[in-house]
Amino acid sequence: MQNKFSKNVYDTMERLVSMPSISGTEQESIAANKIYGSLAQVPYFKENSYNVGIENIKDDPLNRSFVWAVVNGKEYSDDTFILSGHLDVVGVEEFGHLRSAAFDIKKCTERISEMKLDESTESDIKSGNWIFGRGTADMKFGLALNMELIKEFSINRNFKGNLMILIVPGEESNSEGMLSAVPFLLKLSRSRKYRYCGMIISEPSVPEKGETDSKRLYIGSVGKIMPLFFCVGKETHVGESLNGLNPNLLVSEINRLLECNGSFSDNVSGTVTPPPMCLKQTDLKKLYSVQSPLYAASYYNVMTLKAGYEKLIEDLKNLANTAFLNVMENIFDKRNRFMKKYNQKLNFESFKPCVVTYSDILEQVKEKYKNFNSYIDQKIDIWKKERRDNQSIAVNIVRETYELYGEKKPMIIISFIPPYYPHRYMKSRDNLGRRFMNVVDKSIEYAKNELHEDIVKTDFFMGISDASYTGIDEGESSVDDLVSNIVGYDTIYKFPADELKRIDIPVIIFGGEGKDLHKYTERLNLPYSFNVVPKIYKYIILNMLC
Template sequence: MSFKKNVYDTMRELISVPSISGTKEECAAAEKIYEKILEIPYFKDNPENLGIEQIEDDPLGRSFVWAVVNGNENSPNSFILSGHLDVVGVEEFGHLKSMAFDVDECTKRISELNLDEDAMEDFKSGDWIFGRGTADMKFGVALNMELLREFSKERNFKGNLLLLVVPGEESNSEGMIAAAPFLLKLKEERKYNYCGMIISEPSIPERGEKEGKRLYIGSVGKIMPLFFCVGKETHVGESLRGLNPNLLVSEINKLMECNPDLSDSVYDTVTPPPMCLKQMDLKEMYSVQSPLYSTAYYNILTLQASYDEILSNLKELAQNAFENVLKDISKKREKFAKKSSQKLKFDNIEACVITYKEMLCEVKSIHKDFEKYIDEKVKEWKNEKMDNQTIAINIVKATYELYENKRPMIIISFIPPYYPHKHLKAENSEDGKFINAVDSTIKYAGEKFQESIVKTNYFMGISDASYTGINPDIPLTELISNIVGYDIIYKLPVKELSKLNIPVVIFGGQGKDLHKYTERLNVPYSFEVIPELYRHMIYYMLR
């Protein structure tokens, strides 16, 4: 049986498990992967080199799978092939929803849905397969599994080849975050040196390209600021007497949304500007009283921006938003006074912007049992199946309710998840060797396959690469202190990540339309070229 057929059959089998992120099917996918690797003769003889590890305190009981093949020649150098087993949902497949996880049937019938010109052209070419998980990313997982099988037979390399398959990448990267301490433990116990990692995400067309054949040597970071706005309640009959926090949030949104001044840039890469992910007030029931609280949180992507720089920009923006609202309200009061011929008395409101950390310190200094109180509240909210972001908003609200200096204000914090940016640095010796392997592989692709692969500085889709090590320049301690609910609802293995710092690239098959019903994978390039390039890179690092 050919290697290509082995990969295809394994991919088709993995896709048939509908492991949608945040469901129990992720557990089924991990079990399937573990069982298939267990069939490889090498692991029957070396059971200590294979495991399925449950994620601690995971509400779904999810696990990640790992396996190691030792080369015939001993060396601490260890190369990692990694990927995620979860996929996004399939609602958009319409009447083909039941076939979304059947590659052959979905490919055969995908033209029954509305295809754009590019998707129709690819469908007619016969070079592309369709279905959920084809590109993102069960081909990559299947390829890694079959390469592990192949390398386990001859073992004609020096060092160790490690497979790592994780859940939760499409949600909060729970799998890779949980795997980091395990990788460090393996490194320390077996004296491994992690010389490189490939995360097998597909490359996709960028900037109007027809094809997208790329190798990414970095991954964008992500931070989520929360603006918690406190207003001053009033009756609708006296609308100018109070301060509606929805006004504050609206002005923040006006200044934040798609603001290019808040885009980060390095080399030739510029991040998309921020976008509001959720905006709401916290008024639970209808009444003729204005709401007291309103919130909004945003997606900010990073390449090199520091925490201090981001926080400073957000505080300045919030201050401007508050002042803009107060000026606008003042003008409206004057206009109303002239129109109504009434002498109105208004409470003086001044702009106030603080960080959650500042407020929390004051509250904890007075309420010594605060942490116990919040722990109990978080348990209640978790039992109500709230997501981490909603719980974080409730924590800020509960903290403010115990805050003595109550007044209209904007409280700035960060909420989960947080993704540090990551990039290979030539000046780092380990990174430098891996960059040489990358350059050699790209050259090999051109010479043997006439394929032009673009070495690209950053993968812009957010990835598990963020949790393969922490840049020492990032002041994590300071940042974490302003993440709401850190250690209660969300935690990063900071100590472990600071000791790992694995050189990583994102490199896989050629895909298009990830997370859409037209998700597809190019067969010739993915099944015939990519395996050879993986072999080249592995042997370069483990020769």
Template structure:
């Protein structure tokens, strides 16, 4: 076991002290600090070309990744292990009156001693084995572990049979522009130095999966994430004549009821199951108050996948939307009939039918009907829409669908299903090829070697359950799955673009060995020192040696 605890803690504190909130100047600052720190290691003074500060591409922000590598001198192997992790954090607003010390673990610890804390937080604060602060768990202690190993092997390249490449990326907490940009350098470094990428090891945080869970988890592969979105049109009417129209909010409410928390939309693979989808935004698209019902509404959902492709998800959600639409119309009829009876007014059969289509189907229909006039108009519309910097990719996408809908000849109520944000691909590491088999075997041997040094079980599972940049170093989807993303995202190629071919070119199996703790993204974010500062670096090192040896 390497005596790494104090060094990793020192690096952790250095990094946490930098307020590197995503989409702020802090991201730029931390990349400069990391570049300066690594450049001060004697190895990198002698090999300055082995460290790169790379500016992200296709990014509104000025920010940078830091890549550094050590070439081992034990043998002639080109095998290369990638260590990866992000240096940005979420914000600190949740710290409330403690914002001033949110990024100072020592001062925060003192301040928390006089706070009224939940019992578990109080117990762990007093134990002395937990470290508090924004980013301490997610994931600067993981970065610190990587830094320690990078420095160690820069001092002992004779112990390294192969190469170690560290990728410290920005923008993980928002659009993953950091890792998507880093793929270009990973490719060029491979070509220039002959690197043979055999595995990637991420160091994002791990937490208990349920109350009382004592396991510390290692993950092979990762969950995928989609943002399926729905544009819903109704039939506008004055609220005084409400049954002469159809409120899209009524349909969207039924749609949310149908999809939210629905266990039928959990994806099981290898005995592990995703959490069900949950809505992240629901709104109508009326710009201001009027006494007429809205013309349209919008809702989008978080959707995790293990084995389903983006095309599978579109198909399943189209089915769910049809069920919801039919349920909404049936309930509408039931209430309309009850009102007609109560008010002694005649009931008139409603003219609307269930109608659901994907954005791809809508776009193809309008192209067939209107040809180049439609295509040219939408291209110009998107270019103009890009000038509105207030729109994120999700609102940009729905504005495109809203504009396309204006070209419809038949404007009867409908639901349009599409994607409106980055697809974070799912990754399976199941032993389907030699690289995966070697990584799994190396991990199993590594766990076996360090488990005697730690009292709690170290358990391996198949899918990292949170969104991370692990998704962008390998691709389990085929071309049809990716095409479902590109053809059904209205902002694709304008407001939003990701080069999935770059991912496929790297395509290296990835695992996560990260710090353990509680409340990432919350006020009491904290990591357990023993596991995070000692076991994580040593387990990572064991896997590296097993892979390269």
């Protein structure tokens, strides 16, 4: 390390990496407590204990918490700049025999050559400029940098306004930490008259396809929405297979039409999202019998950059209607061929395509069954005790809702299920946005002229990130419509729509240089991350809080 600050960041990162804070485990809670304990021992926070805290996530089965701390500058201003990052990491199963070394930077870097490596990884090892281990890049370096910056700025406090650090769990799962932090940030801003003038989320920059290295600063983050197709068929005995409607046919046709369909890719200034992919497809029949299934479901990963809810739901409804028509046409054709081949004249039940949204049927069910909410709450408690994930619970909620619905006929019910990540893009639409963008542009010039590093300003971070929860780019009515179709909204999934409409924090994603996130070859570049990135952070902070 070239200086004391860099060494402090490295030492803190090494301690953080040694905490196996795998997402979805109690280790997240343990790590949060250790991080809080470390910050609470900083002299400034010992004297100003009201400026550091650890907040529990309400109703979290793992009792997780997020950590925050604020340093007030010598000169008063309501401007408050936030440094944020997540403390959780993904699992280490792919490390094989090196799993015991995955959380030890020194051992992992020394022994990584025991694994099968590609040419790029071997080249990086030989250079001596990279360290290996779970969380080195994603994102214990970013956390360490933020922690050491808040400590350093707490000593002289030679800035105007407030510098805040926010460390959250759950980013690698459903962003439970950031979702819970949004109402807290809004409450804090009201009680202390803070104005959030900007945020850096310390996710690493990774090489894009064809690049050998990556020094990028992202001014937007891709969104993610998960449409669910719940298909209701018409049950029949296998001896009368031509007289029913197997819902597996409906979900299969939906999958054929939607999987990798480029029409559902979003495009902004040359940045294109990958087409949708099916994350799960299943029928809901629990036990074997010679009766056809009644229900089947599938849900998909759809990524967005600017696409609005109205167009998306309309496109999904059209696709579902086409799938239904295709299935019926196929069945009619097979019925006719069967009768012609075997010279039989049979009467078959016909079905008309029916595509509805979840909010459509929910409204009618609630009107008829006044105790519907308490009924579903009891069911959710049972499903949670069975340790079902949010997605499975959402499918069950739709099933229960349909079974109380008046019209018993084949149909496709379209909804969205957790998690939902709004797309974000820092626009110069107001004074705060313009000011932050101006400082960002100057910091890139500073990096080029003073640090001799070319940092590319990039429109979108294409990995899902907590930047999605810094405001809403959609219109309010559009978001309200979308949220009404998120199954389990405000029960299994707390999406702070009202708070996000009010908070609107300008945000960038910028951190160290990493490679192979979520792989056993995850690694962090030392020279750029430790010698360049901290200087750019300080430049941005001092120019925002002045």
